[in-house]
Amino acid sequence: MTDTIEAAARPRPLALADLHASLTDPVLDAMNFLNEVVARFPEALSFAPGRPAEGTFRTEDLTRYIRTYCDHLEHERGWTREQVRTQLFQYGRTNGIIHELIARTLANDEGIHVSPQAVVVTTGCQEAMLLTLRALFSRPEDTLLVSSPCYVGITGAARLLDIAVRPVPEGADGPDPDEVLAAVRATRAAGGRPKALYVVPDFANPSGTSMAVEARERLLAIAAEEDLLILEDDPYGFFVRTGSPRPTLKALDRERRVLHLGSFAKTALPGARVGYVVADQEVAGPGGRRTLLADELSKIKSMTTVNTSAVGQAVVGGLLIESGCRLREANAAAIAHYRSTMNTLLGELERHFPAERRRALGVRWNEPDGGFFLVVDVPFAADTKALERSARTFGVLWTPMSDFHLDGGGRRRLRLSCSALEPERIVEGVRRLARFIEAEAAGAEG
Known part of the structure; x- marks a missing residue:
């Protein structure tokens, strides 16, 4: 009897089906998931956020x-x-x-x-x-x-x-x-x-x-x-x-x-x-x-x-x-900083994946002439499960490109942002990323 009374007094939850349909859209979950992964793996080097570098910020x-x-x-x-x-x-x-x-x-x-x-x-x-x-x-x-x-x-x-x-x-x-x-x-x-x-x-x-x-x-x-x-x-x-x-x-x-x-x-x-x-x-x-x-x-x-x-x-x-x-x-100093970080990212990708190795693995990337982002094509599904493996085992984060496609594309592509990392952190981050890509490629072949 007591259990029945307590159940009756408990507030009835709202039905998700009665709320706006956008709340079940994967687009609205994309950024929340990424923030969750970053919080769960705080020691991972992150190529995920597109935020500016904080080096020149001063509270005064x-x-x-x-x-x-x-x-x-x-x-x-x-x-x-x-x-x-x-x-x-x-x-x-x-x-x-x-x-x-x-x-x-x-x-x-x-x-x-x-x-x-x-x-x-x-x-x-x-x-x-x-x-x-x-x-x-x-x-x-x-x-x-x-x-x-x-x-x-x-x-x-x-x-x-x-x-x-x-x-x-x-x-x-x-x-x-x-x-x-x-x-x-x-x-x-x-x-x-x-x-x-x-x-x-x-x-x-x-x-x-x-x-x-x-x-x-x-x-x-x-x-x-x-x-x-x-x-x-x-x-x-x-x-x-x-x-x-x-x-x-x-x-x-x-x-x-x-x-x-x-x-x-x-x-x-x-x-x-x-x-x-x-x-x-x-x-x-x-x-x-x-x-x-x-x-x-x-x-x-x-x-x-x-x-x-x-x-x-x-x-x-x-x-x-x-x-x-x-x-x-x-913004002259910021422009120079982002030029340096993008050059470092491109240079490290080239060092870890020279042309012959790229062809063997099926890895390639674009070379933007500015900005914060580039895209890497990989020979495996770059989905949220792969991102978790990357964070947990290799200590590096990136963004699945499928989140940005409305037509089902981008499943084997990942986005890297170089804006929030210093060059030395990019060097270490690409080293970890290369190990992850090699391991996933080997698993895909197997």
Whole structure:
């Protein structure tokens, strides 16, 4: 009797089947699993995270950046101390308080010339994605095109919003404009409405690929002809290893086809959680009313995060002011660091797998000309079980590429990130990785 009473008093669990279907989607589990593995094997060397190196971070910089920003408001803008206090301590402008500094930095660094009113400051780039997707996709048939493989942040956001997604196969040089055109037409033929393409044109996550300038121009021409918007995500464009920086799609955009998504996570500090979206497209409303798309995004933001942290914005704002709104120059040391880590990673892979051994094993990798990531093809299933064996027995972590594919690809591929490790740790990490690959290849042959 007592057991029956206790059972009746116990709260009834919610049924997973009654919650949003995205909660059972493997895309939403991918990052949680990786974090779990890292926590379980803290001694393993990790090529998994795409986070920036911490070598240049100093806690005392945070207070200095805030002081710089406050001084700017007082001495350059003529604000009173009370106005400055309100700016930092209270709710602020929904679209952000450092939009003018961001616009100036984009003009200096990227040749992107837009009104500050077209910039929405967001809580990281992830919010920029969510706001943009929610605003643009209004009908069930609206379809988002994405490169395959693709960053799980955008596909996960689309899943949360019940947006149809169509993968576009990626080549050695990033998205092929002709494949994009074929996907647009195939989507229409199937009854869908291709609304936008998400793309990382420089050193993409996860593949490390980059689009040639000619391909960018061709993609913009297709977007204009096919009435397609482009969501350009550009977190890694500064970090060139070889050659010269390429113009962003937004810098080449003459018809306002591109929404430019950005973040200060890689170029400043991820802890500030400050991103942005450039949305300078005009929106025509009733009675001939015209607004900027940025203003429409602001309405959505007011119902999600309300506004982006003023303190986080002040930190980034102070950094931008100290750099003269020339963040590329301020990142010179970071650019050199990531160039060194990528060169070390490529060199160690070559040392452990010279050409003849690569052919015998069926191992190969790409050689990105910048960024944080490269991809290794291996002769075995690079799945979560293999990752656990790699961590437990060999003390090295990586990321399965299958997590980034919507079309069942990437099963024998793994992603390596070199951003968060010092060169000497990369040397040891590749030694462990080589032992793991050799052991798995031998097992696959057996």
